[in-house]
Amino acid sequence: xxxxxxxxxxxxxxxxxxxxxxxxxxxxxxxxxxxxxxxxxxxxxxxxxxxxxxxxxxxxxxxxxxxxxxxxxxxxxxxxxxxxxxxxxxxxxxxxxxxxxxxxxxxxxxxxxxxxxxxxxxxxxxxxxxxxxxxxxxxxxxxxxxxxxxxxxxxxxxxxxxxxxxxxxxxxxxxxxxxxxxxxxxxxxxxxxxxxxxxxxxxxxxxxxxxxxxxxxxxxxxxxxxxxxxxxxxxxxxxxxxxxxxxxxxxxxxxxxxxxxxxxxxxxxxxxxxxxxxxxxxxxxxxxxxxxxxxxxxxxxxxxxxxxxxxxxxxxxxxxxxxxxxxxxxxxxxxxxxxxxxxxxxxxxxxxxxxxxxxxxxxxxxxxxxxxxxxxxxxxxxxxxxxxxxxxxxxxxxxxxxxxxxxxxxxxxxxxxxxxxxxxxxxxxxxxxxxxxxx
Amino acid sequence: xxxxxxxxxxxxxxxxxxxxxxxxxxxxxxxxxxxxxxxxxxxxxxxxxxxxxxxxxxxxxxxxxxxxxxxxxxxxxxxxxxxxxxxxxxxxxxxxxxxxxxxxxxxxxxxxxxxxxxxxxxxxxxxxxxxxxxxxxxxxxxxxxxxxxxxxxxxxxxxxxxxxxxxxxxxxxxxxxxxxxxxxxxxxxxxxxxxxxxxxxxxxxxxxxxxxxxxxxxxxxxxxxxxxxxxxxxxxxxxxxxxxxxxxxxxxxxxxxxxxxxxxxxxxxxxxxxxxxxxxxxxxxxxxxxxxxxxxxxxxxxxxxxxxxxxxxxxxxxxxxxxxxxxxxxxxxxxxxxxxxxxxxxxxxxxxxxxxx
Numbered sequence: 001x002x003x004x005x006x007x008x009x010x011x012x013x014x015x016x017x018x019x020x021x022x023x024x025x026x027x028x029x030x031x032x033x034x035x036x037x038x039x040x041x042x043x044x045x046x047x048x049x050x051x052x053x054x055x056x057x058x059x060x061x062x063x064x065x066x067x068x069x070x071x072x073x074x075x076x077x078x079x080x081x082x083x084x085x086x087x088x089x090x091x092x093x094x095x096x097x098x099x100x101x102x103x104x105x106x107x108x109x110x111x112x113x114x115x116x117x118x119x120x121x122x123x124x125x126x127x128x129x130x131x132x133x134x135x136x137x138x139x140x141x142x143x144x145x146x147x148x149x150x151x152x153x154x155x156x157x158x159x160x161x162x163x164x165x166x167x168x169x170x171x172x173x174x175x176x177x178x179x180x181x182x183x184x185x186x187x188x189x190x191x192x193x194x195x196x197x198x199x200x201x202x203x204x205x206x207x208x209x210x211x212x213x214x215x216x217x218x219x220x221x222x223x224x225x226x227x228x229x230x231x232x233x234x235x236x237x238x239x240x241x242x243x244x245x246x247x248x249x250x251x252x253x254x255x256x257x258x259x260x261x262x263x264x265x266x267x268x269x270x271x272x273x274x275x276x277x278x279x280x281x282x283x284x285x286x287x288x289x290x291x292x293x294x295x296x297x298x299x300x301x302x303x304x305x306x307x308x309x310x311x312x313x314x315x316x317x318x319x320x321x322x323x324x325x326x327x328x329x330x331x332x333x334x335x336x337x338x339x340x341x342x343x344x345x346x347x348x349x350x351x352x353x354x355x356x357x358x359x360x361x362x363x364x365x366x367x368x369x370x371x372x373x374x375x376x377x378x379x380x381x382x383x384x385x386x387x388x389x390x391x392x393x394x395x396x397x398x399x400x401x402x403x404x405x406x407x408x409x410x411x412x413x414x415x416x417x418x419x420x421x422x423x424x425x426x427x428x429x430x431x432x433x434x435x436x437x438x439x
Numbered sequence: 440x441x442x443x444x445x446x447x448x449x450x451x452x453x454x455x456x457x458x459x460x461x462x463x464x465x466x467x468x469x470x471x472x473x474x475x476x477x478x479x480x481x482x483x484x485x486x487x488x489x490x491x492x493x494x495x496x497x498x499x500x501x502x503x504x505x506x507x508x509x510x511x512x513x514x515x516x517x518x519x520x521x522x523x524x525x526x527x528x529x530x531x532x533x534x535x536x537x538x539x540x541x542x543x544x545x546x547x548x549x550x551x552x553x554x555x556x557x558x559x560x561x562x563x564x565x566x567x568x569x570x571x572x573x574x575x576x577x578x579x580x581x582x583x584x585x586x587x588x589x590x591x592x593x594x595x596x597x598x599x600x601x602x603x604x605x606x607x608x609x610x611x612x613x614x615x616x617x618x619x620x621x622x623x624x625x626x627x628x629x630x631x632x633x634x635x636x637x638x639x640x641x642x643x644x645x646x647x648x649x650x651x652x653x654x655x656x657x658x659x660x661x662x663x664x665x666x667x668x669x670x671x672x673x674x675x676x677x678x679x680x681x682x683x684x685x686x687x688x689x690x691x692x693x694x695x696x697x698x699x700x701x702x703x704x705x706x707x708x709x710x711x712x713x714x715x716x717x718x719x720x721x722x723x724x725x726x727x728x729x730x731x732x733x734x735x736x737x738x739x740x741x742x743x744x745x746x747x748x749x750x751x752x753x754x755x756x757x758x759x760x761x762x763x764x765x766x767x768x769x770x771x772x773x774x775x776x777x778x779x780x781x782x783x784x785x786x787x788x789x790x791x792x793x794x795x796x
Contacts, residue, residue: 088504
């Protein structure tokens with residue numbers, strides 16, 4: 001036996017309970033208080049998180065910490081509290097209503113396995129708002145919103161927690177003498193625990209359906225929903241698993257931006273807006289990054305936007321790069337100065353942009369992509385003869401090299417340096433080989 | 440070279456954030472992935488909730504247990520945050536929320552950039568309480584304003600929004616390293632809280648009750664009209680009385696100018712480009728960048744209106760901030776909106792055109 005710290009965890013100055021005569025809620029609160037007593041817990045290490053509904057009136061009856069939030073979300077607050085301070089024992093008091101509106105949180109908390117204990121005050125209807133039907137209302141039952149009988153299959157709350165990974169799951173009634181022991185077992189389980197406690201709502205459900213304690217037990221039998229511990233399995237709780245993640249992660253380097261020191265120079269006088277338009281898989285964005293990085297290495301200012309469909313490895317891929325002698329203020333491109341078309345998907349995607357280009361602008365196009373509906377000057381991408389066999393696999397890097405030579409915005413060496421500084425060694429080696437064709 | 444998502448995540452980490460929960464949504468997912476990867480490295484906790492409701496629920500719970508919390512989403516996620524935002528206001532829980540704006544529900548305009556949630560952030564929940572909204576115009580300000588948001592959240596025990604957008608979060612830009620490292624010359628936010636400090640749940644700590652309903656100082660629900668009125672007044676005045684401290688703008692006023700351009704966020708960059716161009720052509724024009732959108736920095740705006748008979752307001756929505764300026768400006772002042780809701784950034788040329796009328 002643990003030495004008790006307090007005789008009761010109920011704030012007796014707030015009694016009597018304001019629950020309706022005959023309501024089971026007071027019984028369950030008493031059982032919880034007894035369970036805390038037999039565990040010898042300090043009231044400051046217990047947080048009682050209440051949901052909305054009649055059960056939501058409960059927090060003021062406890063001398064422990066308490067949290068009273070939104071309808072159906074009690075489990076989410078409880079998980080957050082426990083994650084931040086694993087020393088605390090966190091108990092959720094929620095009704096069948098809360099398990100309906102917050103059902104998503106219930107099954108995901110079971111999956112997540114945060115070490116919290118959920119006590120469901122399941123009395124088969126909404127008491128506080130006038131006896132409307134809830135997710136556990138038995139079939140054919142009369143409620144304020146099913147006046148001719150409920151037609152929905154009732155939800156099995158304990159069963160739901162069980163099949164979704166809940167480590168400790170039990171079903172009980174408010175009349176069970178061993179409820180304090182059951183609550184203690186749940187609280188001592190390292191991981192998610194839930195006790196689905198069946199109750200009587202004397203204000204509404206009982207009188208509308210002639211549903212007393214005997215009928216409730218009969219209903220339990222008829223549904224094959226036995227009481228007792230339904231599942232007790234050991235699985236690392238969130239707290240335990242996450243500690244492992246923190247340990248592994250602590251060995252990794254923290255994130256930082258990419259620092260590129262100016263190594264080259266450029267005499268660019270005004271901003272140049274470039275659009276590379278290709279297809280997924282051509283590494284278009286990567287080529288855009290190379291151009292932007294090379295410009296940055298040359299003391300210029302850049303912005304780089306990427307546009308691609310939400311699916312990957314299919315459809316267009318577009319990189320928009322602004323290169324400027326001064327910090328880029330407006331990073332959009334409505335009219336490119338230069339466009340490079342390297343796949344039909346990209347050509348189609350930027351047709352609106354190429355149309356706006358003027359005679360002084362230039363469109364470079366890969367084989368078969370010429371004849372653009374645009375007044376811009378249109379030139380084929382003429383890669384070095386020696387690079388022809390690379391075109392199929394590495395057209396984006398070739399285009400970056402070609403544009404660097406043609407546009408002369410920054411030194412070619414800056415592009416090579418960009419490859420060395422921002423790309424992984426293996427890819428850098430391939431790309432440096434490709435750029436060597438231009439020398 | 441850095442994007443806005445990285446700058447915001449780095450700002451949160453440097454501000455001491457140790458808890459993040461969020462749900463994926465373009466264009467805010469970059470912040471989520473950075474935070475979930477980085478927090479465990481420094482002993483913090485980062486997780487993806489099953490939806491936005493649970494994500495903010497986790498944050499609020501963790502904050503009452505003493506965590507410094509952060510989350511990010513976009514307009515549709517803000518809809519789902521709404522009720523929990525009300526809870527955090529009532530519980531006076533410090534919370535920093537980045538909103539990477541686009542426009543509209545569902546997938547939005549194919550997740551393209553906009554400034555569609557300026558009024559939505561202001562009126563984010565039932566009750567009409569004041570909230571604080573900061574809006575960076577570029578990458579370096581994203582970093583520094585994120586850090587500032589954490590200071591404000593702690594001081595006012597309130598949600599603080601960072602109003603950013605797809606363009607800023609997802610565009611990679613070159614930024615001078617010094618501008619990332621050196622804090623801009625902004626007035627300091629004091630460390631001590633306005634009103635009572637937050638009592639985190641602690642073993643052997645003072646017993647505390649947090650509730651989302653109107654409550655007494657001890658955290659007990661009350662229906663006493665006097666206590667309810669006093670509580671609501673205090674929530675309003677806590678921020679309302681400190682507007683001058685929260686107010687943050689950049690003024691670029693030109694002697695003799697009778698036109699003022701007011702903008703914020705990514706649109707303020709086009710304003711800056713337009714102002715530069717106009718002045719290089721000998722035109723006189725003043726500019727005001729608003730960093731603290733809410734509470735509205737009335738005094739700072741009013742003091743920029745001397746001699747102004749025309750205000751141009753570029754923003755990527757149908758004029759959500761223009762209505763506020765309209766309320767402040769003298770009725771003889773012409774108000775001209777430059778608005779785009781077609782996924783394209785407002786161009787400097789459009790602002791120059793508005794200037795020329």
